[in-house]
Amino acid sequence: MINVIGLGYIGLPTALMMASHGLNVVGTDYDEKRVASLNDGTITFQERGLGELYDKSRALGVQFSTVYQETDLYIVSVPTPYDPLSKQVDPSYIVSAVNEILDTCLPDSTIVIESTVSPGTIDRYIRPIVDKKSLQDKVAIHLVHAPERIIPGNMVHELIYNNRTIGADDRAVGERIKSIYEQFCEGEIIVTDIRTAEMTKVVENTYRAVNIGFANELAKICRQAGMDVYEIIRICNQHPRVNILKPGPGVGGHCISVDPWFLVGDYPGLTDIISASMNTNDAMPAYVLRRIHDIMKEKGMTDPSRVGLYGLTYKENVDDCRESPTLQLLECQKKHLAEPLRVYDPFVKYDLVENQYHDFEAFLADTDFVVIMVAHRQLLEKMDLLRGKVVLDTRGVCDLDGVYRL
Numbered sequence: 001m002i003n004v005i006g007l008g009y010i011g012l013p014t015a016l017m018m019a020s021h022g023l024n025v026v027g028t029d030y031d032e033k034r035v036a037s038l039n040d041g042t043i044t045f046q047e048r049g050l051g052e053l054y055d056k057s058r059a060l061g062v063q064f065s066t067v068y069q070e071t072d073l074y075i076v077s078v079p080t081p082y083d084p085l086s087k088q089v090d091p092s093y094i095v096s097a098v099n100e101i102l103d104t105c106l107p108d109s110t111i112v113i114e115s116t117v118s119p120g121t122i123d124r125y126i127r128p129i130v131d132k133k134s135l136q137d138k139v140a141i142h143l144v145h146a147p148e149r150i151i152p153g154n155m156v157h158e159l160i161y162n163n164r165t166i167g168a169d170d171r172a173v174g175e176r177i178k179s180i181y182e183q184f185c186e187g188e189i190i191v192t193d194i195r196t197a198e199m200t201k202v203v204e205n206t207y208r209a210v211n212i213g214f215a216n217e218l219a220k221i222c223r224q225a226g227m228d229v230y231e232i233i234r235i236c237n238q239h240p241r242v243n244i245l246k247p248g249p250g251v252g253g254h255c256i257s258v259d260p261w262f263l264v265g266d267y268p269g270l271t272d273i274i275s276a277s278m279n280t281n282d283a284m285p286a287y288v289l290r291r292i293h294d295i296m297k298e299k300g301m302t303d304p305s306r307v308g309l310y311g312l313t314y315k316e317n318v319d320d321c322r323e324s325p326t327l328q329l330l331e332c333q334k335k336h337l338a339e340p341l342r343v344y345d346p347f348v349k350y351d352l353v354e355n356q357y358h359d360f361e362a363f364l365a366d367t368d369f370v371v372i373m374v375a376h377r378q379l380l381e382k383m384d385l386l387r388g389k390v391v392l393d394t395r396g397v398c399d400l401d402g403v404y405r406l
């Protein structure tokens with residue numbers, strides 16, 4: 001039996017994918033409400049294809065519990081926050097999960113860490129407690145790092161088709177875990193050592209962060225030059241070796257906005273490009289706020305309560321608001337002691353911020369100036385409703401006359 005520890009954005013899809021392929025899976029989470037909801041038949045977050053996977057897994061007997069199971073294979077997908085001051089990873093959730101596993105597991109067990117960690121974290125914080133237990137009880141506990149790569153919005157597809165990396169101390173253990181992932185993963189699975197696996201994961205997200213930072217910098221350059229950044233990027237991307245990403249109102253989520261800081265925290269003197277890109281991305285919400293101010297001035301608008309932000313999630317068509325650019329912008333606005341702007345997001349059905357709307361039409365009725373922060377499918381289909389309003393489009397998706405860009 002496989003015990004998946006942590007039923008969040010990564011653990012839950014992984015547990016369901018494994019169970020739906022006939023593997024015997026129990027998902028464990030300390031959050032009683034989450035476990036109760038999953039046992040009652042209610043999935044805990046929205047993601048394309050997850051509902052079907054959930055139904056199939058339930059029919060095949062997947063179980064959810066708050067209790068760690070006695071078994072010989074664990075997959076750990078708990079959060080790895082970072083300390084905003086030191087920029088270093090906070091391994092406390094993984095350490096406590098591994099401690100609980102060590103208290104429960106069978107003598108010859110494997111612990112697979114899927115959570116993202118900074119290079120060296122497993123050697124520094126996890127290996128010592130595992131080695132101590134192995135020595136004390138004369139048991140063999142194997143450590144493996146299998147970092148996830150799935151992108152919110154397309155998780156189910158990517159779980160099946162992405163290539164994967166498995167880091168293990170012992171090749172045979174790595175190959176054994178590979179054969180389990182091969183039950184559902186059709187991509188190539190590369191077996192390497194643990195530190196290499198840790199580094200590749202953080203490097204992948206850093207690569208994307210740096211490239212988003214570049215696109216954001218281009219947007220600012222083009223604004224100053226009075227040029228259309230989207231047209232420039234579109235033309236440049238016709239070059240066979242150029243692929244520039246999209247500028248936006250900032251970077252959110254719990255990966256790209258966090259993982260590169262692990263490298264900055266661990267190698268402060270060697271990460272100039274990375275920290276400059278991260279600072280550029282982090283400064284985008286304040287840049288959008290300045291754009292709102294400038295546009296209001298240009299239009300002779302004086303009432304900020306008529307300005308509305310469309311989108312609260314960190315990107316389109318997901319319900320995840322972690323580190324979202326809209327939340328960052330509202331935070332920035334708060335520091336100026338300003339009344340928070342109006343906000344609407346079709347994916348956020350609960351009250352998250354002040355002045356939040358749950359009805360698109362009501363939101364539009366109360367706003368003259370709409371800032372597109374997230375390009376949800378709903379908006380793309382109803383763009384006409386913005387006709388006649390002042391629009392600042394931070395995502396490059398609106399073609400209405402007179403639209404303002406980043």
Ligand code: SAJ
Nearest residue numbers: 149150151204205208245246248251252253255256314315
């Ligand atoms: N963004 C831009 N411009 C772009 C692309 C993204 O501004 O051209 C913004 C998004 O709007 C969002 C943020 O960046 O706010 C991050 O979004 P994303 O779609 O780039 O990535 P995530 O955070 O949803 O998922 C990433 C993925 N990593 C890479 O593509 C290298 C995913 O494969 C990882 O599994 C995931 O991080 C993770 O969990 O580490």
